[in-house]
Amino acid sequence: MGRANTIETQGLTREFKKGPRAVDMIDLQVEAGEIYGFLGPNGAGKSTTVLMLTTLLPPTAGTARVAGFDVAREGPKVRARIGAALQEAALDPLLTGREHLRLQATLQALPRPDRGTRADELLERVGLSGAADRKVRGYSGGMKRRLDLAMALVHRPTILFLDEPTTGLDVQSRAALWEEVARLAREDGVTVFLTTQYLEEADALADRVGIIDHGKIVAEGTPESLKAEIGRPTVEVIPSADGDGRVADLLSRFGELVPSARGVAVRLDGGETGLAAVVRALDADGVSVEHLELHRPSLDDVFLAKTGRSLEGHGAE
């Protein structure tokens, strides 16, 4: 397959007239079959990057190769291999779900006998068979997103771009979409480039995460490695009154004590695996514990460490 479903950029830049650099010299390497989460706050440059990678917006500097083809010079070849669900579900409210898929199938030049079958198959896959002949203006946000995804898959792309696919969706619809995206990568080997502002989405779905801020990539790696990079987990213990005096001494054996408003907390030298030893030690010393909690570093902690700001609470780009 070679570079058939990879994404590579070098110094990719997009500058708008009368504006700042939306994307500033980013280098990316997304491997085949990988789910790459592109995480960042409002206006960080996520959508601009997707528009460039999908050939909808020319870069002002740098290069990008998608599926082995240059996005600026070999647009038609790139477009033949990618599917995209952009930030807003790009649907016609007056057409039905089935009509959308048949339109897409025809424009993507699927053989005539396959068009209906492919539409039915995708409607089934995204759980819209029952609503296939209803006009899209009556669909819920989740249904529109699922139809948008189905349309992106009509021509069996090897690379899928999803720009904030779950923004505004309820928990159930979000979970259903995550499941489908994960299935596409695991079972069909589709490379997924997913932008999101939701930390838990990147954490749950992505094999690797790139964190973008002010157009620059500030951190990249697996969610676990990024979190590990900024710190080890902590265990916070709230003792019952009678064990109070001994807890700090006991916990200090497992690492450095850190401030805790409610009880005693220790940053585990041995990482998460140290938790069992802490519990055993507390038990062996007969310390009565009211509450014990493991705090893992989150991607928000990573973002905070890299940018000095928290990602939580930011709106959509």
Next chain:
Amino acid sequence: MTTTRDQVLLLARRSVVRTWRQPAATVFPLLFPMLLLAVNSGGLRAETHLPGFPTHSFVAFALAVPFIQGALFATMNAGTDLARDVQTGFLNRLSLTPLRGAALLAGQLGGVTVLGVVQACFYLVVGFAAGVRPKAGVGGVAVLLVFAALIALSFGALGAWAALRTGSAEAVQSLFPVFFVFLFISSMNIPRNLIATTWFRDAATANPVSYLLECVRSLIITGWDGEALGLGFGIVAVVGVVALTLAARSLPKRLAR
């Protein structure tokens, strides 16, 4: 690879289906010109007694107006639909397929043209019911339908250009009053040679819409009038060529790929 013809037919069908599913877009262009025709025919019937008025039937005289109003609706429909596609991102989705830009434009305008012809048939049927018999006969009716199709195509292209330039349905709709002003300062309600007010006669003479009306009117009340037909078809051709050129130039910027 889908052929350009398939792409055009597909998008023309979508355009027709979309319009058909919006009752306001279907019913209003059919009923509004007929209501105006009824009101004008009732109120201005006395004009037919003016010396030099070309017919005894004001309905026959005024039947040309709905054809031009139909063109205005074509402009709005084509433009608004395309602008909505820009606004919803649907055009971006189409950009990601192997769709040719020319096919997109032709498909959109093809649908508008079909609707323009349907409207023209409706106006003619109403005219027939009111006793109007086109002087140019069956051949004249055929020419009238071709003219209606060309008007819809040309003015639809203007709407498409506005949509591609602005990307805003509201901006396209704001053109409507402008076109209506052109219609009202034309020979819409009275032949140019009978307009007594000089500035109005001059404005109507300079206004291309007058010649479009007179082209339709000639087939209905005069018969075969080479000059009226030449001017009407000529103006439609010029508007069409200019509008299509402008729309085609704006398209690549919208289909940024």
